[in-house]
Amino acid sequence: MEEYQEDNGSDRGEEEEPDFNDPSDYVDDISDEELLGDLLKKKPKEADGIDSVIVVDNVPQVGKERLEKLQNVIRKIFSKHGKIITEHYPKEDEKTKGYIFLEYTSPANAAEAVKNLNGYKLDKLHTFAVNLFTDFDKYANVSDDWEVPTKQPYKDHGNLKWWLMDQDCNDQFSVIYEGGEKTGISWNSSSGPVSIEERARWTETYVRWSPKGTYLATFHQRGIALWAGEKFKQVMRFNHPGVQLIDFSPCESYIVTFSPMVDTKDDPQAIIIWNVRTGAKKRGFHCENAAHWPIFKWSHDGKYFARMGPDSLSIYETPSFGLLEKKSIKIEEIKDFTWSPSDYIVAYWTPERNDIPARVTLLDVPTRKEVRVKNLFNVGECKMHWQNKGEFLCVKVDRFTKSKKAMFCNFEIFRMREKQIPVEQVEIKEAILAFAWEPSGSKFAVLHGENPRISASFYHVTKGKVEQLKVMDKKMANHIFWSPTGQFVILAGLKNMSGAMEFIDTADFTVMNTQEHFMATDIEWDPTGRYIISGVSWWGHKVDNAYWIWNFQGKILHKQTIERFCQLLWRPRPPSLLSPKQIKDIKKNVKNYSKQFELKDRMSQSKASKELVDKRRQLMESFRDYLEECKNAYDSTKEQRLELRGGIDTDDFDSHIEDWDEEIIEFFVKEELIEMNNDD
Numbered sequence: 001m002e003e004y005q006e007d008n009g010s011d012r013g014e015e016e017e018p019d020f021n022d023p024s025d026y027v028d029d030i031s032d033e034e035l036l037g038d039l040l041k042k043k044p045k046e047a048d049g050i051d052s053v054i055v056v057d058n059v060p061q062v063g064k065e066r067l068e069k070l071q072n073v074i075r076k077i078f079s080k081h082g083k084i085i086t087e088h089y090p091k092e093d094e095k096t097k098g099y100i101f102l103e104y105t106s107p108a109n110a111a112e113a114v115k116n117l118n119g120y121k122l123d124k125l126h127t128f129a130v131n132l133f134t135d136f137d138k139y140a141n142v143s144d145d146w147e148v149p150t151k152q153p154y155k156d157h158g159n160l161k162w163w164l165m166d167q168d169c170n171d172q173f174s175v176i177y178e179g180g181e182k183t184g185i186s187w188n189s190s191s192g193p194v195s196i197e198e199r200a201r202w203t204e205t206y207v208r209w210s211p212k213g214t215y216l217a218t219f220h221q222r223g224i225a226l227w228a229g230e231k232f233k234q235v236m237r238f239n240h241p242g243v244q245l246i247d248f249s250p251c252e253s254y255i256v257t258f259s260p261m262v263d264t265k266d267d268p269q270a271i272i273i274w275n276v277r278t279g280a281k282k283r284g285f286h287c288e289n290a291a292h293w294p295i296f297k298w299s300h301d302g303k304y305f306a307r308m309g310p311d312s313l314s315i316y317e318t319p320s321f322g323l324l325e326k327k328s329i330k331i332e333e334i335k336d337f338t339w340s341p342s343d344y345i346v347a348y349w350t351p352e353r354n355d356i357p358a359r360v361t362l363l364d365v366p367t368r369k370e371v372r373v374k375n376l377f378n379v380g381e382c383k384m385h386w387q388n389k390g391e392f393l394c395v396k397v398d399r400f401t402k403s404k405k406a407m408f409c410n411f412e413i414f415r416m417r418e419k420q421i422p423v424e425q426v427e428i429k430e431a432i433l434a435f436a437w438e439p440s441g442s443k444f445a446v447l448h449g450e451n452p453r454i455s456a457s458f459y460h461v462t463k464g465k466v467e468q469l470k471v472m473d474k475k476m477a478n479h480i481f482w483s484p485t486g487q488f489v490i491l492a493g494l495k496n497m498s499g500a501m502e503f504i505d506t507a508d509f510t511v512m513n514t515q516e517h518f519m520a521t522d523i524e525w526d527p528t529g530r531y532i533i534s535g536v537s538w539w540g541h542k543v544d545n546a547y548w549i550w551n552f553q554g555k556i557l558h559k560q561t562i563e564r565f566c567q568l569l570w571r572p573r574p575p576s577l578l579s580p581k582q583i584k585d586i587k588k589n590v591k592n593y594s595k596q597f598e599l600k601d602r603m604s605q606s607k608a609s610k611e612l613v614d615k616r617r618q619l620m621e622s623f624r625d626y627l628e629e630c631k632n633a634y635d636s637t638k639e640q641r642l643e644l645r646g647g648i649d650t651d652d653f654d655s656h657i658e659d660w661d662e663e664i665i666e667f668f669v670k671e672e673l674i675e676m677n678n679d680d
Contacts, residue, residue, distance in 0.1 A: 051107040053133035054114055057099045058126050064094060073122075073326075078102055080284070081116060082109025082267070101133070116282065121320045158229040160214050163571065168600070171526045172196075172571040174207050174216065175547070179538060179564040183207060183218075185232065188531060188549065190601075192558045197232050206567055210248045212574040213527075215276070217246055217255070224257055226276070238274045247294040251302035252276060254318070258290050271295060273321065283321040299339050300390075304365055306346065308334055313348065315365060324366055335382070340416070342390030345371065349382045349395070358382070360395050360412065362421065372414065372421040380407060387437040387444075391417050392461055394444065396435055411435075411446075413466055424466045426459065436480040438487075443469070443506060445480050445489060454478075456491055458506060470509045476500040485529035488512075488552050492523050492534075495541075501534065503554035513554025519544060527573040531557070538564040 056078075062070050067089065078084060086103040089096050104110045110132060118130040159165075163172050170187045177184070183202035186193040203218035210217065215226040215235070223240040227233065242259040249255070255274050263269035263286065270287035273296075274280065285307075287295055296305045304324070306315040312328040337348035344365040352358045358379035362372040376382075380398040387393070393414040398407055411426040433447040433454065442461045449455050456472040477491035477500065487507055493500040499520030503512045521540040525532050535547035545565040549558040576583065586593075603613065642649060 051132065051134050052105065052110050053101055053103045054110050055099060055101055055131050055133055055136070056117075057129040057131075058122075059096065059098055059100050059128070060122070060126055061096050061098045067096065070096070074100065074102075077120065077122075078113055078117065080268070081113040082106065112281075115280065116321075119320070121322060123326070157233065157235050158231070160228045161574075162230045163213070164573065169528070171528065171531070171573070173526075173533070174209070174567075174569050174571070175562070176203070176206060176566040176568075177538075177545075177562040177564060180205070180566055185216075188526065193549075193560060205244075207569065208246060208248075209569055209572055210252045210276075211250055211572060212252055213572040214252055214574075217248075219243060219246075224255070226255075236276065236279050238272075238279060240269075240272055245290060245293050247296070247298075248276075249298050249302035249305070249318075250300060253302055254282065256294065256296055258287065258293070258295070260290070282319075297337070297339055299344055299365070300341050304339075304344065306337065306339070308337055313337060313346070315346075317366075325368075329363075329368060336384065338384050338386065340390045340393075341386050341388055343416075345390075345416075347384050347386075347393055347395075349384070352377070352379055360384075362393075362414070372423075374412060374414075374423055376412075378402070383435075385435055385437060387442075388439050391415075392437070392442070394435065394437070396432060409448075413461060415461070424461070426466050428457070430455075433478050434480045436482055436489075438482050438489075438506070439484055441486040443486075445482070447475070447477055447480060447491070451497075452476075456480075458509070469506075472504075472509070475502065477502065479523070481523050481525060481532075483529035483552060484525055484527060488529065490523060490532065492520070494520055494523065499534065499536075501554070503550075503552070515550070515554050515556070517548055522568070524568070524570060526570045533568055533570070535565065535568050538566050 056074075059074070060070060071087070071089070074087070075084065082104045084102050085105055086101075088101040090099065090101075091097065102113075104113065114130050114132055117128055120128040120130070122128060166187075168189070170189050172185055172187055173193075175184050175186065176182070180203070182198065182200050184195055184198040186195045204221060205219040207219075208217045209215070210226075215228050216232065218225050218227065220243075221241065223243055224238045224246055225234050226236040226238075228235045238255065238257060240257045240259050242261040243257045244260060245258040247256040253276055255276050257272050257274065259270060261269070263284070268284040268286045271285040271290075273282045273284075275282055285295075296307050298305045302318060304315055304317055306313060308314075309328065311330060311332050311334065313331050313334060314328040315324040316322065317324050331348065331350060333350050333353060334348055335351055337346055339346055346363045346365060347360065348363065349360045350358060358376040360374045360376065360382065361370055363369070364371050374395075376397055376399075378400045380400055382398070383396045385394045385396065393416060395412040395414070397410040397412060399410060400407055409428045409430075409432050411428070413424040413426065415422050415424070428446065428448050430448040431450060433449075435444065435446050437444045444459055444461075446457045446459070447454060448457065452474065454475045454477060456475050456477065458469045458471075460467045460469050472491075475491055476493040476497050478497055479492045479494055481490040481492060483489065487505065489504050489506055491502045491504065499517040501515045501517065501520075501523070503515070504510070505512055517534040517536070519536050519541050520534045521537045522535045523532060530552055532550045532552065533547050534550065536544050538545045545563070546559065546561040547565060547568050548556060548560070550556055578586075638651065641651070
């Protein structure tokens with residue numbers, strides 16, 4: 001055995017172990033990233049976890065007894081932008097220090113929370129200052145030497161109000177045709193529509209103008225695009241897949257989009273409110289059903305917006321997009337609400353329940369004070385109609401008779417500008433087909449009855465009473481369209497009433513014209529009240545698709561037949577910058593401007609072609625330029641003329657009167673002999 005071990009050992013001693021060391025002159029040109037790239041990516045970084053942490057300052061300082069409530073409020077606000085995994089409330093003397101640390105699951109959630117919640121107003125004394133934790137090092141290491149900031153490139157979108165500068169004050173409208181494949185923008189000129197832009201597949205469904213006409217919104221599978229400027233360039237887009245509905249705030253600062261695609265509990269995406277100018281997402285909301293769009297209704301200036309919930313009304317304020325006073329208003333069985341078009345007042349109604357009557361309530365915002373309550377009995381349904389200046393509110397009340405076998409209608413008219421807001425009542429026993437206020441006026445129109453005995457009644461709200469002005473019987477109408485400037489109205493029978501139209505001047509209730517656009521599905525006034533379009537949309541009727549343009553007196557101006565015409569929308573105009581006094585003065589002195597307008601009308605009606613008119617205008621301009629040159633040349637040679645004429649200025653007829661010599665010349669013209677009879 002010893003011999004074997006010895007021999008075996010000697011054999012191992014003879015074998016040389018391999019040398020894995022590099023030669024002394026070897027140069028390693030392969031980096032660790034090339035060899036171990038996948039592993040190095042997973043290497044923990046110093047900033048891991050820190051960029052998902054945010055610091056919230058200006059948080060209320062509370063003790064133990066109120067800490068849990070504060071934590072619940074903080075979670076509710078900040079969890080809307082992502083899941084919070086850790087939270088830390090620094091304390092001193094058993095009270096929080098006024099700032100907290102929150103950690104999200106991802107840096108993206110933290111960045112979104114900073115973007116949307118920095119400046120969030122918790123209450124009157126506390127407004128959050130939210131920053132990323134990593135920003136503290138960045139701000140701590142700021143150099144004391146001021147550096148000139150880098151200029152950001154300016155995006156010039158041009159004059160977004162350019163269409164208002166048209167010398168002839170023409171309006172624009174958008175048209176969708178060929179079944180939605182093409183969209184065009186046209187001027188409505190006196191000679192007919194003039195196309196200025198036409199694009200294929202500009203939108204996937206329909207288009208929408210913003211309230212003041214600044215933007216054109218188009219729908220796409222990925223979201224909404226806004227177009228503006230003279231060339232209709234894309235100025236903003238909002239990524240909201242599957243978007244179906246939109247709504248603008250009255251001030252055009254915000255846009256609300258709705259998509260039926262499923263959203264998550266932690267990240268509501270069904271309804272999103274965006275900033276129009278920056279494209280920033282301001283807030284998201286859950287929504288299970290958008291059958292009654294818009295879900296959110298805006299105050300007249302966009303300062304507040306509200307939505308109705310089960311037994312509650314939630315009012316939010318901008319720009320924080322937080323719930324007003326951090327809580328909803330409890331209203332049992334609220335059915336509908338609407339904002340005043342001129343004041344911070346919400347009108348809502350609740351049905352009868354048990355022994356409590358139905359109620360229409362006017363609520364002041366933000367005080368939540370009930371400024372007027374009207375009790376109603378035997379109510380089946382209510383619908384609220386504001387006059388566009390907010391001076392009157394009409395509540396259409398469908399009521400049951402005492403036997404509950406029949407219904408009749410009452411109109412409750414609230415006088416909003418009078419003390420204690422008195423209410424007048426108008427009763428109509430027949431079924432109501434349509435109701436509409438006269439814009440900027442105190443008249444309203446009602447269609448009532450059943451075909452073929454439909455009547456149109458016109459009322460005037462005067463001081464102390466509601467006066468019936470006129471009843472017009474046997475009308476083929478189911479819609480009322482007032483001119484935007486008031487006075488003129490169209491009673492129209494759309495769709496199943498074959499497109500009958502009656503043009504009425506309510507100053508004396510003269511029927512100016514009676515026309516028909518067979519199977520018309522749409523009627524719309526232009527913003528100035530001068531023109532009307534009637535259309536047969538391919539979306540509603542598959543044949544005879546066209547749109548016709550009329551003047552306000554019912555005279556047909558233009559007929560445009562377009563293959564599979566779908567939609568026509570006038571471009572809105574912003575409110576006039578003139579004061580009411582200036583507008584009144586212009587109307588008073590309109591005859592002084594009539595001559596120049598009549599001249600333009602004659603030119604537009606002239607048979608001379610546009611090229612000939614332009615040529616004549618150019619010739620006149622060139623003649624005026626030549627005349628000016630001659631005058632300048634004549635003036636420049638005045639000294640030479642004086643020198644040649646011995647200092648006598650002969651340019652003016654009356655110059656140097658003292659040097660004149662007066663000479664009287666008499667010459668024979670004719671001789672006339674008159675014979676006189678001598679009676680003597």
